[in-house]
Amino acid sequence: MKKEVVLSGIRPTGFVHLGNYFGAVRNWANMQKEYDCYFCVVDWHSLTTHPDTRELRQHVHRLLSELIASGLDPEQCVLYIQSDVPEIAELYLYLNMMAYKGELEKTTTFKDKARSQPDNINAGLLTYPVLQTADILIHRATNVPVGKDQEQHLEMARNFADRFNHRYGDVFPLPKAFNYGKDLIKIMSLDGSGKMSKSENQMNTLYLADDDDLLRKKIMKAKTDGGPTEANSIKPEYIQNLFGLMQLVSHADVIAKFEADFNNCVIRYGDMKKQLAEDMVNFISPIREKAKAIENDKDYLSKVIKQGRDKARASAAATIQLVRNAVGVNY
Numbered sequence: 154m155k156k157e158v159v160l161s162g163i164r165p166t167g168f169v170h171l172g173n174y175f176g177a178v179r180n181w182a183n184m185q186k187e188y189d190c191y192f193c194v195v196d197w198h199s200l201t202t203h204p205d206t207r208e209l210r211q212h213v214h215r216l217l218s219e220l221i222a223s224g225l226d227p228e229q230c231v232l233y234i235q236s237d238v239p240e241i242a243e244l245y246l247y248l249n250m251m252a253y254k255g256e257l258e259k260t261t262t263f264k265d266k267a268r269s270q271p272d273n274i275n276a277g278l279l280t281y282p283v284l285q286t287a288d289i290l291i292h293r294a295t296n297v298p299v300g301k302d303q304e305q306h307l308e309m310a311r312n313f314a315d316r317f318n319h320r321y322g323d324v325f326p327l328p329k330a331f332n333y334g335k336d337l338i339k340i341m342s343l344d345g346s347g348k349m350s351k352s353e354n355q356m357n358t359l360y361l362a363d364d365d366d367l368l369r370k371k372i373m374k375a376k377t378d379g380g381p382t383e384a385n386s387i388k389p390e391y392i393q394n395l396f397g398l399m400q401l402v403s404h405a406d407v408i409a410k411f412e413a414d415f416n417n418c419v420i421r422y423g424d425m426k427k428q429l430a431e432d433m434v435n436f437i438s439p440i441r442e443k444a445k446a447i448e449n450d451k452d453y454l455s456k457v458i459k460q461g462r463d464k465a466r467a468s469a470a471a472t473i474q475l476v477r478n479a480v481g482v483n484y
């Protein structure tokens with residue numbers, strides 16, 4: 154039986170952090186066997202907010218390296234760069250004729266970005282969800298692993314696909330947001346305010362590229378307080394977050410000890426953070442070193458890029474032929 158098609162995209166705009174790793178990339182890695190997986194480094198999307206391309210090449214190479222070090226296997230999935238697949242741009246063009254100015258202007262991400270870069274409210278920013286739809290539909294993907302913040306884009310993708318099908322005939326299955334396994338893990342920033350972020354508040358975010366001492370320093374600086382004064386208290390969010398991080402990287406008996414200490418009001422947060430820092434270093438450093446080795450192996454990277462491009466283009470070419478036939482631009 155044909156496997157269901159999974160597609161997701163990630164922008165090359167910053168270092169991969171723990172939130173990306175546990176919230177997205179690790180899940181993608183787990184899907185590779187069961188699904189027909191496409192993972193795309195969306196460099197065109199990054200131009201909507203990062204027009205300066207001097208570091209783009211380095212960012213794309215590093216992101217690919219970090220994705221592979223995190224478990225994406227270029228032999229098992231199709232790992233490729235968006236701009237290597239011109240069919241995406243062609244599909245974006247057709248879809249743009251079905252996307253209305255009003256609905257694009259209403260999109261939450263557009264409004265947020267227009268507010269944060271008032272001097273550069275470009276048309277690419279406005280039609281960002283259309284390009285994202287083209288990313289998905291070019292492989293006729295149905296399952297799109299994304300976080301909550303992308304649900305509106307997915308709904309728009311379904312609308313655009315549906316409009317295309319109505320106007321020109323059934324070409325696209327309707328894509329849906331997709332969670333693998335249990336609830337998505339959300340990693341809060343170390344000061345307990347908001348999510349870990351690719352580009353903001355770097356001291357409160359743990360990156361896969363951080364060296365051991367920086368990881369320790371960030372964790373030791375994480376917000377705590379004087380500790381609970383009543384047995385079995387409810388944990389404040391920033392404390393819960395430290396326990397949440399322990400759940401990801403520490404042994405069960407270690408976690409149980411600090412849980413008990415908290416409940417008995419004898420917890421020493423300094424000790425807890427020291428333990429968490431060591432466990433985090435042991436978790437992250439092998440991934441970091443692997444990513445570094447890959448990034449330095451330019452021959453290997455260009456082989457991966459070419460292989461991804463070839464596989465992605467084969468699938469994209471088949472779809473664009475169906476699209477051209479359906480639209481009637483096949484002379």
Ligand code: TRP
Pocket residue numbers: 160161162163164195198284285288289297298299303306
């Ligand atoms: N917009 C997504 C984000 O900001 C990135 C993205 C681009 C994407 N194209 C995609 C995600 C296609 C899923 C499918 O995270």
